[in-house]
Amino acid sequence: MSLYRTWMEINKSLIKKNIKNIKKKISSGILFLGVVKGNGWGYGTIPYAKYLTETEIDWLGVTNIEDALLLRAEKINLPILILSEIPNERIGEALKNNLRLTVCTKIFTKQVSDRAVKLGFKANIHIKINTGLNRIGVSPCMVLSFLKYVSNLSNLHLEGMFSHFSCAKQINNKEKTRQQLYIFQEQIKKAKQIGIDFNILHIANTAASLSLPETHLDMVRIGMGIAGFYPSDDFKKIIKLYFPLTWKTRVSYVRNVIRGETVGYCDHYKCTAETTIVTIPVGYADGLSKKCEGKSFVLIRGELCKIVAVCMDQTMIDLQRVCNDLKIDEEVVILGKQLKNYIDPEVAAIQIGTSVQELLCQISTRIPRIFKG
Helix, strand or coil: CCCCCEEEEEEHHHHHHHHHHHHCCCCCCCEEEEECHHHHHCCCHHHHHHHHHCCCCCEEEECCHHHHHHHHHCCCCCCEEECCCCCHHHHHHHHHCCCEEEECCHHHHHHHHHHHHHHCCCEEEEEEECCCCCCCCECHHHHHHHHHHHHCCCCEEEEEEECCCCCCCCCCCCHHHHHHHHHHHHHHHHHHHCCCCCCEEEEECHHHHHHCHHHCCCEEEECHHHHCCCCCHHHHHCCCCCCCEEEEEECCEEEEECCCCEECHHHCEECCCCEEEEEECCCHHHCCCHHHCCCCEEEECCEEEEEEEECCCCEEEECCCCCCCCCCCCEEEEEEEECCEEECHHHHHHHCCCCHHHHHHCCCCCCCEEEEC
């Protein structure tokens, strides 16, 4: 019997294989930043980041200061870039923990400068440029004035400048990606014209890193690739990636029911034949979406079994046959492999109308992540 009602097993050797295969696509001498946002792509921010530090990763990237401070508290000393501006009240914490800060507004950059002066620190900043995603970033028409303003502020080290692609996963339509790269390169020229030469220029995400070598510049930022996800099916032709996670639980109750009986709140599911209903101790509070009802499956004894009702902490499964020898505590797989069958997370995501990233990021942090191998 497991110590846990539900748990996730992450195979470290498969993560290492992903990094190795991606590195083969990247020229030597280019820095490799591993993105550990979204609770480490669902694998757990701290254990995932800790393992990456044991591999050939040069930098880590997060999207909020809370995650960055968690990593520093765990004595992770790699350079950490926070990929968005943070609340100005926390600038001091960031500087004291030697965190790299993203800036893209004059007011925030001035606040960073003022705080750095007060504390006697030199703040390492990376300027975010908008090249077409239109999420955050300095508009190209404003870059020159922004750079002039920032360069006159005190206690700032203009360490990097970066942007982010919006359509790089469209491997057969690279026009937009090349256009964004061109826009970014034009901003680099503007910086050089006024004497600013950044140490680290970066724009390539997983998709661009694998399909457009000219985007690599000084550093690549790899997130989904390390986690074992393909940006799109087309990338399966150019690289082999491995999904390292298996989400497991156990049988907590078994009940045989007759034809016509219902399962779940408000008679949600009606059994069309005599069958066995299995309860597992996992629900939507754990990240198993109610959208899975009637669309998704789990593996029991290597067989696909339909999810028919999802509650907050428990879920009911229809074996669609009578099984009289199923035991309490038998292993159930929600994602991953059991015997000869496999529940692919990308397929599972499509079944409920979402992306694999959203599917995994919504798995609750209360579920233990166990790194093996």
